[in-house]
Amino acid sequence: MFLILLVVVLIGQSYCQDPVPFSTINYLYVEPGCTSCAAKTYPTIKQALELVTPYSTIILKDGTFQGDLNTNIEITTPYVRIRSVNGKTKSIIDCQNVSYFIKVVNAQELSLSGVSVENCVGNKGGAIQIKNSFVTFSNVAFNNNKATNGAAIYSHNSMVKIANCAFTGNKVWHDGAAIYSYLSNVNIQGDASSFSGNNDLNPVPLGKDILCKNSTITIDSQVPFTTASFQCLEGCDSSYSNKAICQNNFYKAASSATCGNGLCEPNESCLTCPNECSCHIGGLILEKFEDGCSIEAFSTTSPTTPCVSKKNSTLPSPRLENFMGGMKNIVVRMFGYINVETSQDVPFTFQGGHFGLSFKINAQQQFFFNQATRFNETKVVYLTDRHSHFVEIILFSNNPDGSQRSFNLLPFVDNNIRLFYSNLICGDGISNINEKSDLNSLGQPNKFYCPYDSKYPTFNNIIKCGDGICNENPNSCFKDCYQEMT
Structure with missing residues (x-):
């Protein structure tokens, strides 16, 4: 009996543990094309990334980084910094209109600073695609990149900070000539931030630098954004003190919509109408x-x-x-x-x-x-x-x-x-009260009915x-x- 009571006390309780110590930063260097490389110096970015651990810093020396070993990269390691020695005019990533630069997936605290990223192409994100991650860009120039959506940056379900970055001459076939934000939080800051010559390649070009969909985008007051353009779709929450940036017809229609009709309208989401949207x-x-x-x-x-x-x-x-x-x-x-x-x-x-x-x-x-x-x-x-x-x-x-x-x-x-x-996702292992009945509150067939999750x-x-x-x-x-x- 004593043994059973002891197990009951120990299992299910919480307790304190010593704080996690901060890790030592690991520095790696990349000198493009080097053959007799110095210690911890590598000829390509991919070779350096193969050796990164959390809390690593990759330092790019002067030069142009081209080819498959410097582009078409996926990063999942947390707490990685990539920066240049002498700034964005000296360290240039050139995708040569062949591929994207990096995809960041499930990574915490990636930062990229002091480089130029140009001539990159992709579907979602010509230069950078971000998914389920936290990424910071500072003093980066995005030049002449192309994509279906998000010519420079495509962000999905991520947190993105952009400080003193220049977006110039980027082109998109659909939306987001510079930035496409979906289910993300984006903060743009710095008086050196700029948007210039970014265009849609549609037959009827919209000229929208940023597309915001189910996202929160904050543009600090010092950012010179008054001549740039912004496209607001459903669920966009934007802030810029110098002018109203969500003024298109879709956004106005969205602001008057209400929940309660049993349908998930295009301008609603699970954050605003949780009983109707999954x-x-x-x-x-x-x-x-x-x-x-x-x-x-x-x-x-x-x-x-x-x-x-x-x-x-x-x-x-x-x-x-x-x-x-x-x-x-x-x-x-x-x-x-x-x-x-x-x-x-x-x-x-x-x-x-x-x-x-x-x-x-x-x-x-x-x-x-x-x-x-x-x-x-x-x-x-x-x-x-x-x-x-x-x-x-x-x-x-x-x-x-x-x-x-x-x-x-x-x-x-x-x-x-x-x-x-x-x-309201059937099979997610979470039983929602609105999944329990085959009829909804209006007496209509319930599209969220899910016997599987009832257990x-x-x-x-x-x-x-x-x-x-x-x-x-x-x-x-x-x-x-x-x-x-x-």
Whole structure:
């Protein structure tokens, strides 16, 4: 009997672990065409990338980088920097109208700086394609690149920062002569940023430098964007103080649309109409609230003053920097799902500053601390493989200096563990209440009806014995926690 009780106490609980130490930076150099290369110097970018580890920096020496060993590259390694020695006029990537430069897939914190990328071609992204990643560009010149969509940059479900970059003479056959953003967060900053001569090759050219679809695009006030053009499609949230940039007819029609007719209209998404639109997204959802929201509202299932949701946006990488400057008493929530292939202890490592944090799994609080100047904390939680788990990270801060606010959830040690958000997708292993009936609320056939997912628990913010989720004290609910106990 004593042994059984001991197992019950140990399994399912969370505990603290020592913070993850920062890794030593690995420097590699690329000198185009070198034959008797110096130590840690390679003749091509691909050869250097084959040896990178997380927290590596590749330094490009002066010259032109051409050919298949310098282009047509896929990067998945996290925390990699590629930069030049002497700037973008000295280090030039020339795709010679043969291929794209790089695809960035499932990579955290790739940065590219001080280079020119030109004469690249591709389908999605002539020069750069980004998917499920966090990428920073600084002092990069994108010249004369071509693509079906996104002649210079194509971003899907990613976070992209662009600082002091020039987009010149790029051409696209469909949309996004410079940038195509889909389900992404894009921030453009720097008074040296420029958009010039980027065009569509359609019979009726639109001349749109940036296409925004189901994305959040912020252009800082110092960016000289007044002569550039911007195309807004459904779900576009844009900000530029110097002029209104979403003025096309499609956007105006979208702003008047409402949910509730049982259909997912072209200008709606799972972020705005979750009962009518389906989606599966890598990363988390970032939820902002109306003024007056307090962290105390998340400490109970029936708060006296609940927080009112203001806006949801995708967050491919659970990272925030320079966040909401000039505002006090902010509260934001990140939420989504996580699953594991085998039941195991999973470490969650939080780094940042000037935030307090509440961390929940399946509505059960696992970790909490008040606002701290700096934090680097790891919490280990046991997760079962029986079902996906609902993750919530609530951040709060009363420091008005947004440049000091930062947050990062580090990548998991197990590369097979990923955060995601899924809504009304049959077979995703998440039982949604709107998937349970073969008829919808209007009495019509329910296109989301999914008997397959009915075997999984339905998540809510109330901890209840018998719902199939072990978020109670295991001793108090054998029905939900029998596998954890045995």
